[in-house]
Amino acid sequence: MSDQQIPSKLVFRIPGVAILAALLLAVCATPVAFAAPWLPLLYVIPLAIVVWVIRVRTTATAEGIVAREVFRSRTMPWDSLKSLRLTKRSGVRAVLADDTEVTLPCVRVRHLPALALVSGGRLDDPTETPVTEAEDKAEEPVVEAE
Template structure:
């Protein structure tokens, strides 16, 4: 799942979190790709066609608005102190000391596995975001691509 991160770090040019030329300002926000907003007018067009078929579908006019709000709200924010998972109706703060690792379910979003065994979904984080996430986390979250490169 591609994301649209406001992180200025390019994981292709930065090899390790210890690079001196890598600078960024906290908080670093990982968002859903802006292309997702393209679905809003498409859904609105379908809803307008449905309303034309029957006025009872007018209640469905709320669907494009809710979709826009959902896309706009979902994000994961990385700070000096930890992670903040912002979902549609809730926000979860996770301190770095509570993060035991990450879990990548096959058909679901990335989850932070906590030291107590609980799991917290991290919206807008994908596997390809791991190099950037490793850099902004200060190495607390390891970069599997770097481990594979160093193993060769």
């Protein structure tokens, strides 16, 4: 097996191209925004989308996970994690030692092998098949004495 470089930090976030959708929404709202005195408040919606895209993310390092939402952030060391729970919509939640669940924004089931790699073995990779002792012994070469 070749030597793999383990990344020191992984960031799961919304792609920056989503800001273009917010800008397009602002351009489309312009004709409507000047129809009445209070309608320029429609520009708050694209601004909120931009803030959401820039702010929301999950960062995984060798020390732990940081789940950042729009108004709050939660830092969890790997030792405080009990497990990860998968949601029906392919989302991932961290279950802490006190059984509280913390949503990991932008982390999906397909990202679990990468999280396992960054955790340094604290999380199991669900895509690897466990090797049983019988299979391990079967793989050993048999040397016969003459």
